Amino acid sequence: MTVQDETKSGSAERFLLEAEQAILGSDWAGLETAAHGWLSRVTSGSDPRPHFALNVVQLIKADFGAAWQTHAKCLQEAADIEAVRTWVEGLLQQHQDRASVHLVVGLFLAQSGKSEQSIARYKDAIRLDPTSPYAHYFLAQIYERSERMEMAVKAYREAVKLDPVYAAARTNLGVAYQHQGQLELAIPQYREVIKLNPNDAIAHANLACALAEQGKIEAAVAEYKEAIRLNPRDAELHFALAGVYETKGRQDLALREYEEAIRADEHFAPARTAIGWIQYNKGRLMDAMGTFNRALKDDPEDASATLGLARIYGARGKTEMSMDLYAKAVRLEKDPEKKSQIMNNLFKEGGTFDG
Secondary structure, three states, rough: OOHHHHHHHHHHHHHEEEEEEEEOOHHHHHHHHHHHHHHHOOOOOOOOEEEEEHHHHHHHHHHHHHHHHHHHHOOHHHHHHHHHHHHHHHHHHHHOOOOOHHHHHHHHHOOOOOHHHHHHHHHHHHHHOOOOOOHHHHHHHHHOOOOOOOHHHHHHHHHHHOOOOHHHHHHHHHHHOOOOOOOOHHHHHHHHHHHHHHOOOHHHHHHHHHHHOOOOHHHHHHHHHHHHHOOOHHHHHHHHHHHHHOOOHHHHHHHHHHHHHHOOOOOOOOHHHHHHHHHHHOHHHHOOOOOOOHHHHHOOOOOHHHHHHHHHHHOOOHHHHHHHHHHHHHHHHOHHHHHHHHHHHHHHOOOOOOO
């Protein structure tokens, strides 16, 4: 080992110790500084631990895009997972009384595919430090993923109670309420997030969706437009606004937004399928056929586009091809109500379904 290598190794050890001290003290800003310093002293890919330290900070800061990228550098390969496990479990053995260590181990377990095991660690973190919102927040995420919505709502509410400006917790609480159909409780959470961060496009989109579900179409349109202003290249936002316009019978405006969605993402199949149905309903069957086929090129499992082709081939007298497409649409459709409607259409056309 050269003198330079020894120096780098020594520096890495120093930053490791700084990272551990930051974890013990719940000093997440200090942990971020230590992680960056540590990363500057190790060979790329040689040690997953500084990446995991950074991942912890990104999760706590609710920077989930960055956290996902960092996750791949520390918790994807089996050897990396084992290296991180050995480190954090070693910390836990030495510091059973530190809530922050239980929290970090919980994040490791949740990020490495052991979500159920993380619950005990989060609960211990809450027991040891009842004033911190983070363990409540991450515990709520585990409950939400496993469809234990009442428990998720309770944990999100506790996180918000402990930190009223915790925007990520308010956002997820709103989504959980909306999932339960409690729009009157979801909407105030989204509005509070917007007060905290007026430029949060997701918050505006969430609010728009909830308002649309309440039937407050004009208010929903205004919120979607604001979300699009903040993030004009988001195909999902244009698609959602187009759907609201369709509920108002404004197919001209809907078509414009579907086209904007495709300009934002040329492979966004749902927008092409929606355009195909507008063309179909106007009697432009050949145009609709081309649009549905293009949508299926981008998403071969698009049940709605498949159904559109089934109807077009049926209208053109190509019964056998139409029946095959109806049967395929039934298999592809995941929504039970829509699946039932397709099967009814199939039977009316004289076909059978061998599911």
